Amino acid sequence: MSPDAPRRRGRVSALCAGRRDILWGILWVGGLLLCRFWIGLELNAPARAQVVDACIHTFWGALAAVAMALLLGWGTAMLLHALESGRRRTVRLILSFVLNLLRSVPQIVGMLIGYVIVTSLTLNEVLASEASRIAATSAVTALFVFQEVADLVTARIRHYAATEFVDALLVCGVPPRVIINREILLKNSLAYIVQKSVALFGRAIFLLCSIDFIVSVGLSTEVSLANLPVTLGSLLAKMDSKQDILAIGTALTDARVIPTLLFEHLQGISVAFLIVYTLLCVYRIAGGLTERYRL
């Protein structure tokens, strides 16, 4: 039987097969709520508040990074297209060269440099509020992931430019700006953009958590953790959480530790679970979207 051919399934397994993105979205939200319920029962109030704050800060930071990456990527693609249409080849080449350079910088190294700048801005009280610090770290993240959006928008424009679709609309008197933004991107590429946004959300969470972990472990002498908003990465780097994670290793050799993991070591375990489970679910949602819309 061909894998593309429809199969007879029950309702639940049909949902699993056809709309994996929705299923994993439900599983993700369900998992987060379950975790919230469990830490509400078993974790002490200050630690619980920290985990909740860390979760909110991380997700808001990642969402802000995605929004900025979409804006930056769209702007860059528009600029490249305008330069190409205006036959400014040299300027376009220079811009492409700079973008390729940025692409070659490993994201984590670039973000580390960005964090040094954010740290100095925090110390100089330029970034006074918590929201501004989250926005600054999100901007740093967006700077190293926006090219994927630029590539996607450019590819979609090129795909339609090669067909008669664009010519037909031009003949109808539709301005090029409207053709690109409304007809190509909004009406015919929305699924691609949503899928890319979901994938970038996962990437942003991974990078934000990793950089916060590294900074908290290795570079935290300048800025105390109280100055930077607590995130899942920085919370995991705290001694309490690290000891909780170490308990997993102990549980591998001593089975008596296993029952204590979800009670005595809940802070670190819940933070690690939130990071890993979110990354898994977001990846599955993005994969489900690719499958459903055949992207």
Add this chain to the structure above:
Amino acid sequence: MRPIAGIILEHCSAVVVVALALLGLAAAIRTGGSAAPAAADPRIARYLAIDSLDWGDPLDRALFRDALGALGTGSRRTIDSLVRALDDARLSAFADPSRKLGGERARLDMREAAGLLPMFASFLLVFVTVMALTYLSARALALWKFIAWKQGRDSAFRLFLAVLEERGYRGIPAAAGLLVASAARGILALILFSPAYVIAYALRTSVDTGSLLFLVPLAVISNGVLINQANQLFTLLVAESRKGYVETAVVKGLGAAWDWNVPGGLRHRVILFPSHEARAHVFRDIYRNARLQYIPSLKEHAAFVVTGIVIIEMALNISGHLCYALLRHMLYREYDIAIAIAFAIFLTVKVTEACVDVWHALEERRYANVP
């Protein structure tokens, strides 16, 4: 089709531009750093000069805050900032290496560069090994998944659900094995998506997390590197398999049976040697065409693999490794050395990108219809 000389020129020019920019930055930092130490902020020095105040005594600190508040010197926030600045000034007097005899900041000289070389060699060794292992593992994983998809196999969880829907709760004992398999796959997926530091800290009590033997497998399986790479190839394989030429090839007589070890089907060896196996099977053409599109994405993966290695070395504080040294030099504000290390990492990625581009160009030449 891009000429190979053009590819090399493009990458070399990028390296030169970045090298010049970083050299300029390092020179600027050196000039700034070699200047005489900045005089203490007179506002801070004024308060530190009060002999009767013991800054380590909480009572004195509280009195100082109250006094400033009573004098209307500023808001509570301003006073907090001032106290923090005072603490920083006191701390730097004790901890700043530049204020200690023999504790001056290191500079990038021949001795320091020679010390970095073995670390860079070790980094290269890890990077090349991880890239090769990731490529082979991701390819095998993607091919396995693709062939299973072509065979129409459902996941264990979907099969479990199907049994439940068909037989109700009475089917649970019979389908328990499927549930266990599904749970095992779930745990494996969680491991593959775990950031490296989560796995490493979980195993730190039982494994030496500082050794290369641990670092390399960890870099392959963690951070989602393997699964993302495999998924990229799988997506390309699926897209290729839906193209018209596949059906044409089948009509012309190429094998199209996807079951294992049947006449006209596939052997398990195809997972490891896809280019050499299945010569009379349509799989081979699907794979070759998918691979041609997959090669450029290795550039992106190179940067991601480097990111993974950097995260592991920095998060685990593995001393004697390049990325840990980068973190340490940033911490001690020895920025010229940090810049040199960052450039070495950039160079690694750039050389990999050049190799991937050349490989892709050569592959394109092989299949191009040149008149």
